[in-house]
Amino acid sequence: xxxxxxxxxxxxxxxxxxxxxxxxxxxxxxxxxxxxxxxxxxxxxxxxxxxxxxxxxxxxxxxxxxxxxxxxxxxxxxxxxxxxxxxxxxxxxxxxxxxxxxxxxxxxxxxxxxxxxxxxxxxxxxxxxxxxxxxxxxxxxxxxxxxxxxxxxxxxxxxxxxxxxxxxxxxxxxxxxxxxxxxxxxxxxxxxxxxxxxxxxxxxxxxxxxxxxxxxxxxxxxxxxxxxxxxxxxxxxxxxxxxxxxxxxxxxxxxxxxxxxxxxxxxxxxxxxxxxxxxxxxxxxxxxxxxxxxxxxxxxxxxxxxxxxxxxxx
Amino acid sequence: xxxxxxxxxxxxxxxxxxxxxxxxxxxxxxxxxxxxxxxxxxxxxxxxxxxxxxxxxxxxxxxxxxxxxxxxxxxxxxxxxxxxxxxxxxxxxxxxxxxxxxxxxxxxxxxxxxxxxxxxxxxxxxxxxxxxxxxxxxxxxxxxxxxxxxxxxxxxxxxxxxxxxxxxxxxxxxxxxxxxxxxxxxxxxxxxxxxxxxxxxxxxxxxxxxxxxxxxxxxxxxxxxxxxxxxxxxxxxxxxxxxxxxxxxxxxxxxxxxxxxxxxxxxxxxxxxxxxxxxxxxxxxxxxxxxxxxxxxxxxxxxxxxxxxxxxxxxxxxxxxxxxxxxxxxxxxxxxxxxxxxxxxxxxxxxxxxxxxxxxxxxxxxxxxxxxxxxxxxxxxxxxxxxxxxxxxxxxxxxxxxxxxxxxxxxxxxxxxxxxxxxxxxxxxxxxxxxxxxxxxxxxxxxxxxxxxxxxxxxxxxxxxxxxxxxxxxxxxxxxxxxxxxxxxxxxxxx
Numbered sequence: 001x002x003x004x005x006x007x008x009x010x011x012x013x014x015x016x017x018x019x020x021x022x023x024x025x026x027x028x029x030x031x032x033x034x035x036x037x038x039x040x041x042x043x044x045x046x047x048x049x050x051x052x053x054x055x056x057x058x059x060x061x062x063x064x065x066x067x068x069x070x071x072x073x074x075x076x077x078x079x080x081x082x083x084x085x086x087x088x089x090x091x092x093x094x095x096x097x098x099x100x101x102x103x104x105x106x107x108x109x110x111x112x113x114x115x116x117x118x119x120x121x122x123x124x125x126x127x128x129x130x131x132x133x134x135x136x137x138x139x140x141x142x143x144x145x146x147x148x149x150x151x152x153x154x155x156x157x158x159x160x161x162x163x164x165x166x167x168x169x170x171x172x173x174x175x176x177x178x179x180x181x182x183x184x185x186x187x188x189x190x191x192x193x194x195x196x197x198x199x200x201x202x203x204x205x206x207x208x209x210x211x212x213x214x215x216x217x218x219x220x221x222x223x224x225x226x227x228x229x230x231x232x233x234x235x236x237x238x239x240x241x242x243x244x245x246x247x248x249x250x251x252x253x254x255x256x257x258x259x260x261x262x263x264x265x266x267x268x269x270x271x272x273x274x275x276x277x278x279x280x281x282x283x284x285x286x287x288x289x290x291x292x293x294x295x296x297x298x299x300x301x302x303x304x305x306x307x308x309x310x311x312x313x314x
Numbered sequence: 315x316x317x318x319x320x321x322x323x324x325x326x327x328x329x330x331x332x333x334x335x336x337x338x339x340x341x342x343x344x345x346x347x348x349x350x351x352x353x354x355x356x357x358x359x360x361x362x363x364x365x366x367x368x369x370x371x372x373x374x375x376x377x378x379x380x381x382x383x384x385x386x387x388x389x390x391x392x393x394x395x396x397x398x399x400x401x402x403x404x405x406x407x408x409x410x411x412x413x414x415x416x417x418x419x420x421x422x423x424x425x426x427x428x429x430x431x432x433x434x435x436x437x438x439x440x441x442x443x444x445x446x447x448x449x450x451x452x453x454x455x456x457x458x459x460x461x462x463x464x465x466x467x468x469x470x471x472x473x474x475x476x477x478x479x480x481x482x483x484x485x486x487x488x489x490x491x492x493x494x495x496x497x498x499x500x501x502x503x504x505x506x507x508x509x510x511x512x513x514x515x516x517x518x519x520x521x522x523x524x525x526x527x528x529x530x531x532x533x534x535x536x537x538x539x540x541x542x543x544x545x546x547x548x549x550x551x552x553x554x555x556x557x558x559x560x561x562x563x564x565x566x567x568x569x570x571x572x573x574x575x576x577x578x579x580x581x582x583x584x585x586x587x588x589x590x591x592x593x594x595x596x597x598x599x600x601x602x603x604x605x606x607x608x609x610x611x612x613x614x615x616x617x618x619x620x621x622x623x624x625x626x627x628x629x630x631x632x633x634x635x636x637x638x639x640x641x642x643x644x645x646x647x648x649x650x651x652x653x654x655x656x657x658x659x660x661x662x663x664x665x666x667x668x669x670x671x672x673x674x675x676x677x678x679x680x681x682x683x684x685x686x687x688x689x690x691x692x693x694x695x696x697x698x699x700x701x702x703x704x705x706x707x708x709x710x711x712x713x714x715x716x717x718x719x720x721x722x723x724x725x726x727x728x729x730x731x732x733x734x735x736x737x738x739x740x741x742x743x744x745x746x747x748x749x750x751x752x753x754x755x756x757x758x759x760x761x762x763x764x765x766x767x768x769x770x771x772x773x774x775x776x777x778x779x780x781x782x783x784x785x786x787x788x789x790x791x792x793x794x795x796x797x798x799x800x801x802x803x804x805x806x807x808x809x
Contacts, residue, residue, distance in 0.1 A: 063401025064423045064750075078786075083779065084761065150587030171589035173768045257390070259530040260589045260768030262761055276394035278753040279401060 056285035063279030075286035085287060087262045088270045089294065095177055095266065096245040099184045100238055106185065107192025107237075112226075114193075115200050125197065128190040136187065140254030143183045144170075148255075173263035176256050180264055183251050188244070192237050199233030200226070228312065235306045239299065246295050267291045348379030350679040357683070358395070359411025359666070361386035363703035367411070367687055370695065374686045380679050389593070390531055392416075393753065400425050405673050408680040414450040414459065414664035415756075418748035421453035422799070426669040429457045433681045437461060438690035441708040443738045449745040450665050454802060459667040460681075460688035462696070464707030465746075466737040467540035467660045469502075470600060470608040470618070471495055473631030473726075475514060476505075484508075495633045498655040499544060502607060502636045503580055509606035510583035517603075523583035525596050525605035530764040532592040535756050536662035538763045539744075540609055542573035543658035544637035549742045551644060552804045554658075555755075556788075561797045563784040565759060566777035568649070569642030574766050574773035581767060589767060601626055609635060611663070612705035615730045619721035620700045628723045632733040634659055634740070659737035664746045666703050706734050749799040751791045758783040 057075050061068030079085055114124045131139070147153050148169035156166040169179045207229070211221050227234075249268040252258060258265035258273075267287065275284030357364060364384050371382040385407050387395050393416045399406035400420065410417070410426075420426045434457060439447060442461055451459035475481055476493050485493040489504045496502035506523030514521050527537030546569025547554045556563055564570065581588060585599060593610075600608040601617050601624040608614060617623060618630045637655030642648075668684040670677060686692065696704040697711050698720035706712055712735050717727035737743060747755060762780035765771040771779070788796050 063397045064419055151585050166586065168586060171587045173770045257531045259764045261765035261770040263768065263770065273757060276398055279397040
């Protein structure tokens with residue numbers, strides 16, 4: 001049977017069926033030498049745990065007891081009736097939304113301010129980066145536990161001196177999530193700032209000069225030019241920070257341990273509790289998978305909604 | 315000359331050989347005497363406590379030739395580290411310094427080694443109260459744990475304030491009763507209210523009536539149950555947490571609900587951020603002189619006489635945890651009124667003990683070290699050393715002279731030892747829950763407790779939710795099996 005040529009290959013492609021193609025063939029073992037280790041690492045450290053943890057969701061594996069039994073969809077059924085999981089999801093969504101919006105707003109404000117500074121930009125960039133370099137556990141303790149300590153913290157002390165009264169930062173279920181968000185904002189606004197500053201610096205000057213010549217106000221320029229043109233960076237920065245906030249655990253663990261009650265319990269903290277404190281690996285994996293599904297849905301919707309804005313900016 | 319020279323050579327050779335052989339033989343003999351020469355024994359436990367054992371390991375190291383290393387783990391991560399190591403078959407330590415609840419889970423799962431008979435002999439078990447021998451160290455009649463600590467929640471109060479005539483008079487005018495160590499939760503609440511919000515030590519800062527343990531993941535379980543026992547542990551009924559026949563949870567019966575209501579109300583007399591107070595914050599608040607009443611373990615005693623940490627030396631009184639004149643009887647589903655407050659001391663947390671995991675690298679050396687630490691002599695030293703996490707766990711440690719030597723006043727030593735002895739010997743004592751799934755039961759109840767304390771839910775709704783969760787946990791783990799474990803833990807005949 002005659003070998004058929006694909007219409008796609010009707011036009012000779014450089015390197016295929018030529019001397020150059022032979023060179024490629026000869027380099028394959030070399031390429032494999034470089035690619036295979038990385039592929040093996042990905043398979044072992046990413047795909048295998050991914051598949052294994054999916055299998056765990058159908059088991060009753062408990063760290064304390066040897067052996068695990070297949071229990072079908074029991075863990076998923078349990079998830080549907082789990083009030084703590086539902087509360088954890090609500091808290092996570094709320095903290096993610098609040099944290100991302102506030103960080104974006106402050107980060108953009110700082111970036112616009114620093115953009116106007118002609119000298120010392122590098123200094124401010126460095127100073128604003130410092131919180132990012134601190135361990136979240138340390139931030140949780142220094143900012144969350146010490147600064148917001150209701151009886152001994154300086155913030156309440158200042159409020160008392162101003163006769164505004166002490167705020168129950170950690171012990172009040174309505175206030176505690178805000179304390180977590182404030183600590184996260186303190187640490188991660190600089191991330192938004194750095195990305196947005198870089199984005200602002202990369203914008204072309206011509207549209208802004210033209211708008212000024214046409215008599216546009218600063219607000220009009222900001223709303224109709226700066227924000228839309230900054231959209232690709234905005235989408236990326238918000239996506240990265242919101243994905244990180246979906247996995248929030250360290251600050252919560254240190255500042256409130258999920259309390260009072262379940263007011264600050266996040267999904268990741270719940271997974272940690274289930275799997276590592278209670279040893280319930282099967283159900284812990286199920287909750288972790290539920291978070292993965294939630295985050296994937298969020299990311300798909302978010303990227304779908306923002307796609308047009310990003311394309312317009314280009 | 316020849317002979318003399320030859321003799322000299324012989325003598326010199328003999329001397330040289332003697333020099334070489336003698337130390338070797340000494341070393342050889344010593345090595346034979348040192349059974350674990352070159353071995354390394356790692357002990358894991360809560361940071362800030364486990365390091366304390368190094369005060370008493372040098373002699374053992376010298377004697378056995380082994381080296382002791384400690385692996386401190388942050389308190390709130392101890393259980394998870396141990397569970398992870400156990401579940402994944404990973405070596406963490408040769409000896410675990412562990413809370414007896416978690417240790418009980420490991421015992422039930424066969425993950426720790428039974429203590430060999432030869433090591434049991436040196437532990438002075440005859441002097442250890444039966445509740446510790448039975449509930450803390452053993453599982454299903456076999457001994458797996460080596461003693462270290464005996465845990466009993468108790469009342470610590472500022473004896474100087476309660477003895478102050480000015481306060482006594484003002485208190486009598488306000489409440490119509492004498493100011494004395496509270497025996498009931500009602501009296502406790504009155505005293506807390508009386509001292510709350512005043513600057514009674516004149517340092518310019520507001521002081522509080524009480525400081526307790528309401529933080530989730532940090533003893534909210536113990537803080538609540540030490541109060542609930544008075545309302546919900548009927549003297550005629552050995553069970554407290556569940557109906558032992560049906561395993562129906564009792565944690566939402568009117569006794570528990572009343573206890574949680576009272577506790578929620580009492581929070582107003584503590585520091586405003588008390589919901590975030592862990593064990594250390596609780597202790598520091600009290601020995602720092604900021605609260606009049608305190609519910610804690612026996613650690614407060616030695617801490618209160620530590621001049622470097624305490625401002626309340628010789629100003630602290632000790633008693634058993636208060637009780638309630640109204641007690642819920644599950645058998646009749648009705649409240650009963652008692653002439654004197656129903657006290658049911660709570661052996662919460664159950665005490666730190668040593669266990670040797672199945673994954674140990676050297677079982678003999680591990681048991682040898684653990685039994686050295688658990689010997690009556692070392693425990694006696696540890697129990698009077700602040701920060702070792704060791705409270706009295708044997709009758710010899712309840713000799714007031716021990717505590718006077720540790721810096722207590724004679725009066726305080728007497729009160730301290732009496733409070734612990736009274737708790738230990740009380741027939742209505744409640745030992746902490748120790749059945750499989752304890753972390754699940756504990757976490758769901760702590761969520762409910764803190765929901766109620768923070769106003770997120772009513773006591774009734776929160777405890778109903780927790781009870782429903784307990785039912786699910788019991789069903790998941792097997793109701794019959796759980797019932798069997800619970801009855802065994804109560805020592806109910808025919809279990």
